[in-house]
Amino acid sequence: MTPTDLPDDLLAPEAVADPAAVAAVLREHDPVHWSPTHRSWLLTRYDDIVAAFRNPALSSDRVRPVLARREGRGPSAEHRVLSLISDWMVVSDPPAHTRLRRLAGGAFKQQQIAAMGERIQALVDELVDAFLTTGPGDLVAGVAYPLPATVIAEMLGAPRADRDRFREWSDELALVAFGTGGEARADRHARALRGLEEMAAYFRDLVADRRRDPAGDMLSAMIAGESTGPGDEEGLTDDELVGMCALLLFAGHETTTNAIANAVRLLTADPALRDRVAADPDLVAPAVEEALRLQGPIKVLVRWVVADHDLRGRTIRAGERVQLVLPGANRDPERFRDPDVLDLHRERNQHLAFGRGIHACIGAQLARLETRHAVGTVLRRLPGLRVTAEPDWIPTLASRAAGSLPVTFDAAPVGGRR
Template structure:
């Protein structure tokens, strides 16, 4: 992997891409005031035990580091909710991502892919992220939600402001030293919340056959969801509904560029595309880390973590744990089994994983049809996201 790091100038903060890691699977970071977990079996345990490792991480964040309630709320933010509320909310949208619903989207995904590539070729150059990897999943999820896909420049502006910052989380640094980062995050959040709140209010007046209407009309225990929960649920779907696929597509093309022999194999055998995507997810895990908060004292990886501690679970590093994956730094689509954790595990397993996989499979198949070979442009370097917890490219110019 060292050659790939140098070739694509991958930032140092993506430490799991910079070769084998030494050290224990669980470590305390006194400077950040949190625990880091790197090992596969340890992460497997975390994701399998939501009672001990809670998703409600805000409860262990010091008050001085929390934004004002009127500016920022995680009510209805399904990634931050524990059972039993989590299960009730998840059921509200699970029917929108059934196997049949997702499969029925394939013709639309294929048509969009061709349209976007036609437009890029008319301009004479393909920059994968701007021309395909970003707009494709955004249009799909926007159409499902029922918001105008023509607003995707706005969505990108908000997503970039929220996720593409080289910000380091710390519970130990004084709040005043982190206030600038907090304010930079609150602005796009408030803009996005206002945008979706307006669409949700319109659905109350004029319901449609879309996911946003379903959220507005949904009931939990006989009561409608509060407006704030509807908006936060919509934010999760809009952001998570495209960012993972954007990174997945870029990362998979990057793998095929770095390993041309594997590109030749998948070009000759398109049935292996799903395996290529799964190995890309393992090697370049899009969401490389997630947070959990301990509800009790627990032993993990040979150390004792006290109650009420923030734990960063590094999926990107766990997916390269040699205890689980032989030769973990090798891109091997034939890896079997390949139980990577890129989409999480357990009750919080990514709801949109089937859609992301379908978009990746359809788009990659069409790319292989239309571009032979798929190669990055040496005159225009790849631009990696600086965000430590996300693995993906912001720009990927192709020849």
């Protein structure tokens, strides 16, 4: 099979439906594949992607080069959107990234996240109570979305009632951040800009309120964060805090919603496996890790090439883009035994669902905690849980997201709140 015969479009219907299958073909036949459709290199092997995370020739500062290319074209919604997100931590390199991550890190200390377990469980039980009352329906709308949206709202010190506004803003931004497929949306940058500007105004007011009256929330912790480096004497600026809140809102609920829905879908596909995990709390954590490996919430991470380098006989040149295709890495048979099997006893499950290195997801432990509580609870409290229709996968390049997950369960729920 020649490179021109290989699947090239990660937004084609078959790739949206089963990204792992498309990635497997690329991994076997052309693991460093130039995609004319995406105008970028697609990497699909585990070792290559791990190396890419620490390769200085591959930069996360991938928005500013796009802005530079647009210089002279005049003002536009696209230019304004890119300008607003160009300083976000996830699209920055050291030293800017190092400073932002250090100042935000105090709000994500492991012991602080672990202490949230009781509150997260209470929220999950509340959502499952409501889901039981309304009967079978959409698990995304009933549990997978509102849980992380409520958690991130509480962590930022925002009213819980605002979580629906959060979703609107996040959905608009996803049109740009995740790369949409299907019918092109000519207004996507305009919609994203409106959402970003509304979100920025909202968080600017919240930042001002917390500066006047600190509370026990994440935003107050970031405001009070210690400055330990030169130029950090005043900590995060208001603009940086607003950007951090917007990033945490977007990444904090989008990723976890997808993780919960994808894990439930995988675990309910095999009734025997579902019932084993439902009956044994000790199996929930390894089940979630396998779900993250097999059907992680993020499909593609993008890097900008800043220096020429060779990989597997291909020359990757400065100014090009590289896409790290995580479904290829996480099912690489050279790294994982029986890679397509959900193995509850898999050893050294060092998957890449949350990235690796300095840009590893800062909220990974929180996402894991929420997903474990949600998955363990719905399997235990909704006996016989099963998906009634294939999810309507949202056609985006970066995100493995189901717009809905229709489920049903046996009529007589057993168990109950812990």
